[in-house]
Amino acid sequence: MQSISQLQQLINQAISEKQFNENPTELYEPINYLMLLGGKRLRPVLLLMATDLFGGSVLKALDPAVGIELFHNFTLMHDDIMDKAPLRRGKASVHARWNENIAILSGDVMFVEAYTQMIKVDDAILREVLDIFSMTASGVCQGQQIDMNFEHADGVTIPEYIEMIRLKTAMLLGGSLRIGALIGGANAGQAKYLYSFGENLGIAFQLQDDILDVYGDPDKFGKQVGGDILSNKKTFLHIKANEIAEGLDEEELNFWRNPESGSGTEKVEAITAIYNRLGVRQLAEEEMNSYAEKALFALEQIDADAEKKQALRRFAEELLVREN
Amino acid sequence: MQSISQLQQLINQAISEKQFNENPTELYEPINYLMLLGGKRLRPVLLLMATDLFGGSVLKALDPAVGIELFHNFTLMHDDIMDKAPLRRGKASVHARWNENIAILSGDVMFVEAYTQMIKVDDAILREVLDIFSMTASGVCQGQQIDMNFEHADGVTIPEYIEMIRLKTAMLLGGSLRIGALIGGANAGQAKYLYSFGENLGIAFQLQDDILDVYGDPDKFGKQVGGDILSNKKTFLHIKANEIAEGLDEEELNFWRNPESGSGTEKVEAITAIYNRLGVRQLAEEEMNSYAEKALFALEQIDADAEKKQALRRFAEELLVREN
Numbered sequence: 001m002q003s004i005s006q007l008q009q010l011i012n013q014a015i016s017e018k019q020f021n022e023n024p025t026e027l028y029e030p031i032n033y034l035m036l037l038g039g040k041r042l043r044p045v046l047l048l049m050a051t052d053l054f055g056g057s058v059l060k061a062l063d064p065a066v067g068i069e070l071f072h073n074f075t076l077m078h079d080d081i082m083d084k085a086p087l088r089r090g091k092a093s094v095h096a097r098w099n100e101n102i103a104i105l106s107g108d109v110m111f112v113e114a115y116t117q118m119i120k121v122d123d124a125i126l127r128e129v130l131d132i133f134s135m136t137a138s139g140v141c142q143g144q145q146i147d148m149n150f151e152h153a154d155g156v157t158i159p160e161y162i163e164m165i166r167l168k169t170a171m172l173l174g175g176s177l178r179i180g181a182l183i184g185g186a187n188a189g190q191a192k193y194l195y196s197f198g199e200n201l202g203i204a205f206q207l208q209d210d211i212l213d214v215y216g217d218p219d220k221f222g223k224q225v226g227g228d229i230l231s232n233k234k235t236f237l238h239i240k241a242n243e244i245a246e247g248l249d250e251e252e253l254n255f256w257r258n259p260e261s262g263s264g265t266e267k268v269e270a271i272t273a274i275y276n277r278l279g280v281r282q283l284a285e286e287e288m289n290s291y292a293e294k295a296l297f298a299l300e301q302i303d304a305d306a307e308k309k310q311a312l313r314r315f316a317e318e319l320l321v322r323e324n
Numbered sequence: 325m326q327s328i329s330q331l332q333q334l335i336n337q338a339i340s341e342k343q344f345n346e347n348p349t350e351l352y353e354p355i356n357y358l359m360l361l362g363g364k365r366l367r368p369v370l371l372l373m374a375t376d377l378f379g380g381s382v383l384k385a386l387d388p389a390v391g392i393e394l395f396h397n398f399t400l401m402h403d404d405i406m407d408k409a410p411l412r413r414g415k416a417s418v419h420a421r422w423n424e425n426i427a428i429l430s431g432d433v434m435f436v437e438a439y440t441q442m443i444k445v446d447d448a449i450l451r452e453v454l455d456i457f458s459m460t461a462s463g464v465c466q467g468q469q470i471d472m473n474f475e476h477a478d479g480v481t482i483p484e485y486i487e488m489i490r491l492k493t494a495m496l497l498g499g500s501l502r503i504g505a506l507i508g509g510a511n512a513g514q515a516k517y518l519y520s521f522g523e524n525l526g527i528a529f530q531l532q533d534d535i536l537d538v539y540g541d542p543d544k545f546g547k548q549v550g551g552d553i554l555s556n557k558k559t560f561l562h563i564k565a566n567e568i569a570e571g572l573d574e575e576e577l578n579f580w581r582n583p584e585s586g587s588g589t590e591k592v593e594a595i596t597a598i599y600n601r602l603g604v605r606q607l608a609e610e611e612m613n614s615y616a617e618k619a620l621f622a623l624e625q626i627d628a629d630a631e632k633k634q635a636l637r638r639f640a641e642e643l644l645v646r647e648n
Contacts, residue, residue, distance in 0.1 A: 024469045082425040101406040109465040134440050141433040145348045
């Protein structure tokens with residue numbers, strides 16, 4: 001069995017070999033640019049691990065794995081326009097480096113390429129893979145829209161938040177694993193268990209992200225610590241604190257969330273202090289752990305090589321104790 | 325055999341039945357809105373006619389036909405953002421009625437829906453249909469980018485222009501027919517002839533559009549007559565006039581194309597007078613007729629019911645003598 005870093009290397013090599021040299025270059029250069037900015041290649045790694053888990057050939061799964069990464073990066077290209085994000089992985093985002101029109105259209109053609117790579121599977125599973133991929137793609141779009149709606153919504157609840165991150169983040173991890181499992185020869189039932197592993201892992205992963213934003217080590221966390229607090233982003237911590245804060249805590253929270261109140265370090269420290277008093281970090285960790293347990297429970301149901309299952313388990317655990 | 329208007333009715337009915345009621349409504353309302361703005365349903369009609377030509381069931385082809393129309397409208401939704409077009413079929417475009425972010429993301433999910441309807445074909449032709457659809461989709465994106473590049477390009481040639489409209493407009497007509505043919509049971513060779521019919525018809529159709537913009541009957545032409553002239557759009561007439569104008573005509577063309585020179589009726593009349601002196605209308609009609617002939621030649625190569633071929637021929641001819 002290959003290690004995670006060997007799988008990442010395989011994927012990176014496949015991505016470099018799939019450089020798009022077609023015309024017009026305005027459409028294809030941004031695809032190459034974004035795909036080569038790197039990243040953990042989490043989704044294609046999961047796809048390949050799933051194929052391997054059921055004894056399938058990792059090399060045979062490489063095109064669909066690149067397809068998943070193309071899809072993920074297509075969503076980033078369009079999300080960055082919508083979020084007006086100037087940076088992606090520390091470099092200029094596509095719409096910032098070129099322009100919005102190019103980021104729209106290059107993203108569209110990238111989406112076609114994602115389908116083109118994704119369908120490089122055997123005829124016997126083609127339709128099922130397509131159904132999963134399309135369902136996942138719709139889910140990611142729905143999650144992004146709900147996330148944007150939250151910006152202007154009052155009273156977002158924890159179940160609504162969990163549903164949003166399930167759609168926006170978790171379905172794609174689950175979908176990657178489910179497609180990989182089918183390529184590896186798993187039956188539909190086993191593939192669904194692996195989907196459930198990925199979906200629950202994805203929710204736990206996003207909750208971890210919410211926690212790291214506030215409590216991450218500033219030296220190791222890639223983004224600005226407290227960024228979610230500064231932008232009043234409705235994370236688990238934000239929503240939970242809203243739910244349970246009373247009296248002075250509630251007043252102080254409302255004060256700091258008013259854009260006219262102070263910002264910067266002062267705001268981050270004040271809100272973090274409230275979070276500490278309310279114990280929302282612990283509540284978030286409990287929620288995260290409950291999803292991690294659901295993920296591992298689903299993994300246990302799968303009838304496959306114990307060592308390979310163990311590797312997936314370790315990978316999941318490492319993802320959830322990361323510091324960046 | 326069903327008449328064109330019967331086919332249009334079938335398609336309109338299928339579209340109304342496929343109203344999207346999913347959440348979040350921000351993503352699905354714009355799809356319903358745009359799909360119900362109407363239009364000639366040219367692409368799905370061609371798809372159904374192609375299925376019928378080879379003796380297939382039009383009802384069985386209805387989902388992919390709706391898929392083609394979804395795809396076409398997805399490209400309109402994104403193109404309208406890029407072109408900053410406030411109107412579509414006389415109503416507010418999606419980005420104008422909602423906002424750009426919604427038009428981007430609703431378009432993305434519409435594209436997924438297009439794939440979802442498109443793959444409702446028999447297993448035996450699924451992969452081929454997908455390949456044609458994806459190739460067509462990439463072509464349309466490429467054509468749109470090249471068209472945008474033309475805005476700032478000097479010295480665009482007629483072959484470059486024809487290639488642009490082939491990608492942006494004609495491939496989708498060809499692709500619709502080719503997919504319809506496969507659904508109807510045509511072999512790959514016959515389906516390709518029908519593709520060629522559609523592609524050449526599409527080029528002729530676009531050239532006709534260029535001519536109508538200048539010489540159309542203002543009472544019948546849906547858009548403002550002379551709109552292409554006012555925006556200095558690089559149409560066949562524009563490029564051809566550039567190529568052949570000499571002396572005073574050339575000077576006058578350059579004068580009017582300077583944004584600081586007059587605009588409005590004066591500009592349209594002056595440039596039309598130059599076009600008349602140069603005879604570019606006739607040259608455009610000759611070019612259009614040569615593509616129409618290629619289209620009809622390809623149609624003749626097809627071994628199918630003579631009456632149904634005749635119906636396609638008539639449909640093509642009517643498209644090319646339209647006044648709007």
